[in-house]
Amino acid sequence: MTFNSYIINDEVIFNMDVNELQPVAGKDHEAITLNTPTARCLQLLLESNGNIISRDEFLSAVWKERGVVVSQNTFYQNISLLRKSLLRAGLTQDVVVTVRQRGFVIATGTVIRQVTLQNEFNSAQPLSTDASMRIINDKYIAKIDDAEVQNSVRKTFRINGLTSRQLSWWTLIIVAIMAIINIIFF
Incomplete structure (x- = not known):
C-alpha cells in the first residue's frame, strides 16, 4: 500500500503529493506549501522509523541523488x-529534534499516522503512539537518551496569535529601538 499523506500528532496533515501541510479539520491554522527540498526533508524524517538522520544522509537523499550540490547553510x-512551517500549520510543539553531533530525528512520543487519499482521518493507521517507545510497523524503537538530545521538543505558547519565538524577536527589536533612542536623546 502506497501512502501519500501523514497525520502528525492529530494536528497537521502532510500531503506528499502537493508538498503541503494542512491543519486537521477544526484547527484554526493556515495551509502551508513547502518547497520541494523542505518537503523531502520532512518525508525522510517521517519515514526514518525513529532513526537519526545525519546531515550527510539528508544532503545525499534530498539533493545529491538529484544531481544538486548545496551548502550546509542551505540544508x-x-x-x-520545516520547523517554522510545522508550527504555523498547527503543531503545538516542535517535533524535529536535533541530536548533537549526529543529526535529526522526529521527537519521541510523536504520533504519526499514514493515510491514503481514499482513507478518512478516522481510518488512519497509527504508527506511533507511546510516549516512551515508538511503534512503527510492529517494531519497537528505543527512546533516544535525553542526554544526547539538543533542542529537544520545545513547547510554544501563543499570545494574540504570536508564538513564543515571535514574541522573543519582537522583545529583542523593542529593546534595540529603546537603546538607540536612549543613545540619541540622552
Whole structure:
C-alpha cells in the first residue's frame, strides 16, 4: 500500500503529493506549501522509523541523488523552514529534534499516522503512539537518551496569535529601538 499523506500528532496533515501541510479539520491554522527540498526533508524524517538522520544522509537523499550540490547553510535553512512551517500549520510543539553531533530525528512520543487519499482521518493507521517507545510497523524503537538530545521538543505558547519565538524577536527589536533612542536623546 502506497501512502501519500501523514497525520502528525492529530494536528497537521502532510500531503506528499502537493508538498503541503494542512491543519486537521477544526484547527484554526493556515495551509502551508513547502518547497520541494523542505518537503523531502520532512518525508525522510517521517519515514526514518525513529532513526537519526545525519546531515550527510539528508544532503545525499534530498539533493545529491538529484544531481544538486548545496551548502550546509542551505540544508540548515531548510530544516529551520520545516520547523517554522510545522508550527504555523498547527503543531503545538516542535517535533524535529536535533541530536548533537549526529543529526535529526522526529521527537519521541510523536504520533504519526499514514493515510491514503481514499482513507478518512478516522481510518488512519497509527504508527506511533507511546510516549516512551515508538511503534512503527510492529517494531519497537528505543527512546533516544535525553542526554544526547539538543533542542529537544520545545513547547510554544501563543499570545494574540504570536508564538513564543515571535514574541522573543519582537522583545529583542523593542529593546534595540529603546537603546538607540536612549543613545540619541540622552
